[in-house]
Amino acid sequence: MEDSKEGMKMESLTNHRSSSIMFDPSSIGFMELLGLQELSSASFFDSILQAPWMEDPPPSSSTAPHDSSDVLNLPTTPNSSSISSASNEAATTNDDHQHLINNRPGRQDREEEEDEQKKTMKQWKPKKTNLKRQREPRFAFMTKSEVDHLEDGYRWRKYGQKAVKNSPFPRSYYRCTTATCNVKKRVERCFNDPSIVVTTYEGQHRHPSPVMTRAGYPIGVLPDSGFSTGITATSAAPMQMASVSLSNCFQHPSYNNNMNGCFPSWSFNHVGLRGAGISNTPQERSLFTPTSTGLLRDDGLLQDIVPRIIRKEKE
């Protein structure tokens, strides 16, 4: 407890030395972002990594609870207009559920109204046979960072922390503080490489970033980059030019469907950005060279993380 508090203090004070890898565990694409403070296209795209299973992805865990529906219903990107009807329905369902949760009474009243709520929840709860509880599309990225909670331009309220099985590091749960925004994120450390933070976003922001840079641009929206990164450092958040070593994760002897145990199963079974298809070959890397025509568009959270040129093929 004391340590974690101090850690949070340090987080806000030092903010941050990090570099990031965005990963699409389901589609097997990795990017490594280097030099985030002054992110250049060259450094960004030269640093794209290839996951070890890129050419031969491991089968998703058959035991993962949500993977099949999530993967099948997953839009090509979390923010693309091609979100399937199933996903939209899922969002609506979740909103309804969230509405129920947010408006539920205190514990005492809850006991009094328990029966009624059970009825309500039963009404909401999808039938197991045809409709699983579905979630917003998720995507995640890895960040080499000394701090857990990285500045991403949005304000988050921590609402929970849980110990993770087989990991010494707890998982923290955050919710966007904007009233109408249901975006959540989870932050945890890779237990094989504690220097790597795995951040998973669920949902997309439908509001402007509340945190502005010194230049007046929301964090993650660079005026001249052609794309936005979302993990671009603020003036108060200098990031270190550093490369991320994934070897600790990828070469662990316990390598399995869940990425050497470096990540929990949900990372691979729920995370979005299908079909990113990032390659490490020079020819294919050139596909990701940002162009000057990359107009800023409101693609929600995704635009903060993924260069549009990469999202193009998923639109």
Added chain:
DNA sequence: CGAATTTGACCTGCGC
């Protein structure tokens, strides 16, 4: 004093 965080309890879904 309001906002944010902590943390134990509770809920839910899944596998056995």
Added chain:
DNA sequence: GCGCAGGTCAAATTCG
């Protein structure tokens, strides 16, 4: 049906 693990709530606590 039971147990486990992930996810969430909300009272208590801490922080600014």
